Amino acid sequence: MTVIPRRSVRRAALRRTSAAAGALVLVTSLASCTFGKSDPEPKPLDSASASTGSSSTPEPTATTDPALAKYYDQTLDWSTCRSTMRCAELTVPLDYAKPDGDTITLSVLEVPATGDNPIGAMLVNPGGPGGSGVDYAANATHYFGEPLRQSFDIVGFDPRGVGRSTPIDCLTDQQLDTFVASDPDPDTSAEMRQADQMMTQFGQGCLQRSGDLTRHVSTEEAARDMDILRGALGQEKMVYFGASYGTFLGATYADLFPERVGRMVLDGAIDPTMDLVDTSLVQAKGFEVALRAYVQNCVDNGGCYLGNDVDSAMLTIRNFLDQVDKKPLPGSGGRMLTEGEAVLGIWAPLYNRDYWSALDTALSQALNGNGATLLSFADAYVSRGPNGYLDNSSEALYAVNCLDNDESVSDAEVKKLEPKFEEASPTFGRVFDYGLTACRNWSVHSGKGPEKLTAPGAAPIMVIGTTRDPATPLEWAEALANQLESAVLVRRDGDGHTGYGAGNQCVDDTVESYLVSGTVPDGTVDC
Numbered sequence: 001m002t003v004i005p006r007r008s009v010r011r012a013a014l015r016r017t018s019a020a021a022g023a024l025v026l027v028t029s030l031a032s033c034t035f036g037k038s039d040p041e042p043k044p045l046d047s048a049s050a051s052t053g054s055s056s057t058p059e060p061t062a063t064t065d066p067a068l069a070k071y072y073d074q075t076l077d078w079s080t081c082r083s084t085m086r087c088a089e090l091t092v093p094l095d096y097a098k099p100d101g102d103t104i105t106l107s108v109l110e111v112p113a114t115g116d117n118p119i120g121a122m123l124v125n126p127g128g129p130g131g132s133g134v135d136y137a138a139n140a141t142h143y144f145g146e147p148l149r150q151s152f153d154i155v156g157f158d159p160r161g162v163g164r165s166t167p168i169d170c171l172t173d174q175q176l177d178t179f180v181a182s183d184p185d186p187d188t189s190a191e192m193r194q195a196d197q198m199m200t201q202f203g204q205g206c207l208q209r210s211g212d213l214t215r216h217v218s219t220e221e222a223a224r225d226m227d228i229l230r231g232a233l234g235q236e237k238m239v240y241f242g243a244s245y246g247t248f249l250g251a252t253y254a255d256l257f258p259e260r261v262g263r264m265v266l267d268g269a270i271d272p273t274m275d276l277v278d279t280s281l282v283q284a285k286g287f288e289v290a291l292r293a294y295v296q297n298c299v300d301n302g303g304c305y306l307g308n309d310v311d312s313a314m315l316t317i318r319n320f321l322d323q324v325d326k327k328p329l330p331g332s333g334g335r336m337l338t339e340g341e342a343v344l345g346i347w348a349p350l351y352n353r354d355y356w357s358a359l360d361t362a363l364s365q366a367l368n369g370n371g372a373t374l375l376s377f378a379d380a381y382v383s384r385g386p387n388g389y390l391d392n393s394s395e396a397l398y399a400v401n402c403l404d405n406d407e408s409v410s411d412a413e414v415k416k417l418e419p420k421f422e423e424a425s426p427t428f429g430r431v432f433d434y435g436l437t438a439c440r441n442w443s444v445h446s447g448k449g450p451e452k453l454t455a456p457g458a459a460p461i462m463v464i465g466t467t468r469d470p471a472t473p474l475e476w477a478e479a480l481a482n483q484l485e486s487a488v489l490v491r492r493d494g495d496g497h498t499g500y501g502a503g504n505q506c507v508d509d510t511v512e513s514y515l516v517s518g519t520v521p522d523g524t525v526d527c
Contacts, residue, residue: 043119043517067099072231076108082138086110090232092160092225094216104213106225107164108157109134115150120262121233122152122515123226125159127244127268129219129400130393132156132163143501144241147512152239159249160225161210161217162396168217170206170395173388180382180394181338183325185430192411195434196441203443206399215444217396218403223253227260237262237459239515243498244268244472247463248404251480254455261458263515268498269463269477273450276407276436277417281424282473284432288425290350290470291317293495297356305364317346318427320367329371333386337371337378343431345374348381350470351497398438406448408440458486460520464499464507466492490525499527 071092081087087109094102110121124144126136137156140149148154161168171179179198186192206214226249230238239262242250247266254261274282295313298304306313321339328336337345345362349355362373383390409417414433421429455461461484465477474491481489492499492507499507506527513519 068093068096068228071099071228074232076232078110081109084112085138086112087134090157090225090229092228094212096221096224102212104160104166106157106160106166106229107134108155108229109137111137111140111149111154113150113153114146118153119151119516120153120235120239121155122148122239122241123229124154124156124240125242125246125249127242127246128162128393128397129159129245129249130162130391130396131245132158132391132393134158134164145501145508145512147516148241151516155229155233157225157229159217159222159396161213161399162393163391166213167210167392168206168213168395168399169209169392170202170399175201175205176382176389176394177384180344180378180384181336181340183338184340184343185325185434187325192434196437199438199441200443202398203402203441206395207443214399215403217399218446218448219249219252219400220256222249222400223256226253227257230260235262236260238264240264241500241515242266243500245270247472247480248272251453251455251461251484254458254461254484255453258455258458261455261461263459263518264461265464265500265511265515266461266477266480267464267500267511268469268472269465269480270472271476271479271483273452273479273483274476275450276405277409280432280436281421282475283471284421284425284429286473287347287350287428287470289473290468290495291346291427293468294350294356294359298360305360305367314427316367317363320363321427324366324371329366329369331375332372335375337366337375341375341378342366342371343428344381345377347470348377352502353495398442402439402442403444403446404448405450406439406446407450408438409436410440411437452483453480455484455486458484460514461487462490462511462514462520463487464490464492464511466494466496466499466502468495469497471497488521488524490521490527492527 074091076088076090078086078088087107090106090108091103092106093099094104124136125131125133133156135156136143137154140154144154158165160166179202182195182198183191186195226238238253238260240250240253242265247269250264250266251272254264292310292314295306295310298306299308299310299313304313306316321342324337324342325339328338331337346359349359362377365372366374382394414436418430418433421433423429425432463477463481463484465474467474478489481487490499490507490510492502492504494502494504496502500511501508504527510521510525510527
């Protein structure tokens with residue numbers, strides 16, 4: 001498996017897996033911070049329209065591009081869904097260069113505000129790429145605090161190619177199982193050729209099963225879709241909360257439409273200027289730092305099952321992965337745990353400190369020859385249920401990433417870079433190193449690469465980073481905050497992926513005061 005790490009893992013999926021393992025422990029960590037209010041006063045945007053609400057349909061806003069007017073002018077046909085929510089479909093052009101050509105549909109879900117005086121709609125995206133904004137919004141009570149739910153109609157949409165929108169389809173479930181279970185760090189030329197062939201089959205499968213959609217699932221196109229949705233919701237300004245990859249989507253939107261930015265939070269931010277090699281090196285180090293934090297906690301608690309000190313415990317994990325590479329472990333349902341799945345199974349709980357105790361259970365069982373629980377974590381990471389895949393997030397992940405960044409390196413360059421990657425991450429370095437080849441064998445080449453996003457003239461944008469975030473390291477948030485002309489940075493000192501809703505009252509109050517009341521910090525906030 002040529003690995004492109006996800007930049008989001010849904011906590012709900014991990015919660016189900018952890019509960020099944022009987023090992024979920026809630027860890028609450030509150031950092032002290034004086035900024036912000038626990039009950040911010042709702043204040044409407046200066047130029048925002050009234051709330052979309054469930055009792056009336058707003059007037060759509062116009063677009064400056066006449067060729068797209070019919071899309072901006074459409075009225076969302078809301079219907080009740082999931083008992084108390086509203087669902088609709090939005091039509092957008094498949095190719096923005098051909099607005100009169102083929103169209104696709106986006107699935108949209110709204111959770112009406114619970115307060116008496118809502119101030120508008122807030123669009124949300126959980127990351128991925130490939131994560132479902134529909135499910136994110138539908139689970140608003142798990143992800144967003146009461147001040148946000150009272151003040152905003154929370155609106156989620158599945159981006160083009162994802163989930164319930166017109167979806168990208170590339171592989172059968174059996175083919176995807178084979179891909180996920182394959183070797184993430186090939187050791188021989190034969191293994192590397194096999195991995196290359198698998199990526200070629202993956203990309204060609206997208207073209208064969210999904211046609212031209214494969215060429216049109218980029219983040220830029222998804223951001224343009226967001227503006228059509230903003231117009232259809234009748235809002236002059238965009239209020240947006242994006243997590244992980246959702247920060248790249250949000251920053252892209254802000255750069256395309258800076259004058260339409262209202263209030264925007266980008267949590268677990270991505271640096272859009274980093275090239276492929278540097279991005280992978282930083283992320284490799286991020287996962288290593290996160291794993292070491294987990295191991296340090298194990299050692300500090302005494303009697304750590306991995307070893308008596310951090311270095312020996314880390315070596316235990318690396319040796320375990322090497323052993324599974326040679327001989328997979330029994331999993332569950334007749335399936336085996338391979339090295340590729342073991343890596344994913346370790347990564348998944350690192351996204352949220354709440355699941356460290358579950359990782360204790362999974363890894364200790366695996367070290368004793370039982371890979372079932374670790375395999376269940378890997379399944380959660382790729383959205384696999386007992387009877388197959390629950391969504392197309394794994395396919396969308398590769399399709400979107402390879403369009404957004406067409407960079408790749410040769411096998412010779414991979415070999416040359418190996419020492420640098422192993423220095424950054426002795427545990428996962430080779431996995432990230434070989435991942436550099438992923439898009440080389442993709443079926444569509446966009447020619448796109450890293451690009452600075454500045455959003456000139458945009459209203460203040462809040463960017464959040466966490467010190468020991470495995471998937472989106474703090475330095476990415478700092479870099480994005482420096483690029484965006486109006487950004488204000490919030491730094492959370494802690495573990496796990498993303499900062500809002502992670503048990504840090506300082507972060508939560510800062511975010512909620514900004515989104516609800518428009519309170520912008522004077523400078524960087526350290527939580």
